[in-house]
Amino acid sequence: MNKLLDAIKVFYHKLGSYPWFYSISSKLLPIASILAFLFFVIGIIWGIFYSPSDAIQGDIYRIIYMHVPAASVAQSIYFALAIAGFVYVVWKMKMAGLFIKAMAPIGASFTLLALVSGAIWGQPTWGTWWVWDARLTSTLVLLLFYLAIIGLYSSFDNKKSADQAVSILAMVGAINLPIIKKSVDWWNTLHQPSSIRVFEESTISSEMLFPLLVCILAFYLIVFVFGLMAMRAEIATREMNKDWFKKIVINND
């Protein structure tokens, strides 16, 4: 048990070092990209061509294979941002700040993808592009939080203060998001009975569920790849004048 704890501790301290992360990520990146691509292709083809069509919605429901993974990824990234913010504020680990900077635009784009794919799905099934449903509203607010983080980061010249500022905002936002979700629920249920159930977990058949799970896994892998690439790019911009980075660049040429 102690050995495991030590191993985690060592890993954590290594994670804080830019050169270590840069070299390990260059090894991870090809494998992860291939895996992500494979899972994505398998999941999408399985979902679009080999899963049964829905009894009520017909073939339109197949956008679920984009929509649900995107929404799930969008929320998970925000959760990860909040954890990174906590790590940065408490232990001043510089990699955590860099993580927030790199992941916030990715999270914002997946939130946007979830909203847009939801609207495209909603048009034929509900007859409208948008309803002020609790779930939709809280996703929209999630997008606003992402945009606030991106805007706040870009307003600082000093990277350190920027990291600190977005860490605080990510933490406060994460505390606030459940409250927002709950209050939107109350608002929604009191104004109008929620007539739309987007999907109930129990009603989805296993033939649809398995490709969906593959797609979700694929989206997480894609986020992992994008995240690594964005973090490497950010390391490169921050450390381009350092010796270790110049060495790597020279060796690659």
Add this chain to the structure above:
Amino acid sequence: MSFLKNFFSREVLIYSKKSSNVISPVIFFLICITFFPLAVSNDPNELSKLAPGLIWICILLAGMLSIQTIFKEDYDDGSLDLFYVRGFSMLEVVLVKIFVNWIFTALPLILLSCSMVFLLYFPVDKLFNLIGSLFLGTLIISFFGALAGALSLGKNSILASAIMLPLSLPVLILGSSASTYSNENITFFILLLSALLFFSVPIISLACVGAIRLHYE
């Protein structure tokens, strides 16, 4: 204790000397409220239905103006640097600043919103609900606004609003519901608002201190 008292009177003095900080949210609030009937409808029934939401949105937007003043001037003229360097408790500084800002910018708006009974035909029997929810809600908004202002010190003002407004969403929902629904439901929303207030006071004021500190690193 004497520090708190001195600091409190200093803040009150500053606000009472510089009346534009107090007047501009009031003017903004009145203009906003005036324009809604002109743009939407002048039908009393419709307006009285819309009134709680309109009042709350205008209060929130007026709050955008007042959050600029909480830390900005002290930051610009360097007094905040001095408080920080002298080792004053930043938590006390933040709390006093937020409270005095609330007294001078939110209280006039709350008093003014009583007049919405006439302007927007707000139902009189729900006036107490509105005032109660405004008291709690504007305090919470002040805290979120202070955090947004502290994070974006020396930055453009749109950024502060972009941080503050999404954070204030629960207040808007709970507050406008408290002033819309009948009297049986009111305690539910008032209790939730007070819970939110007690929850956010320690967390947000600590976050404020952290946000101010990052400008001096």
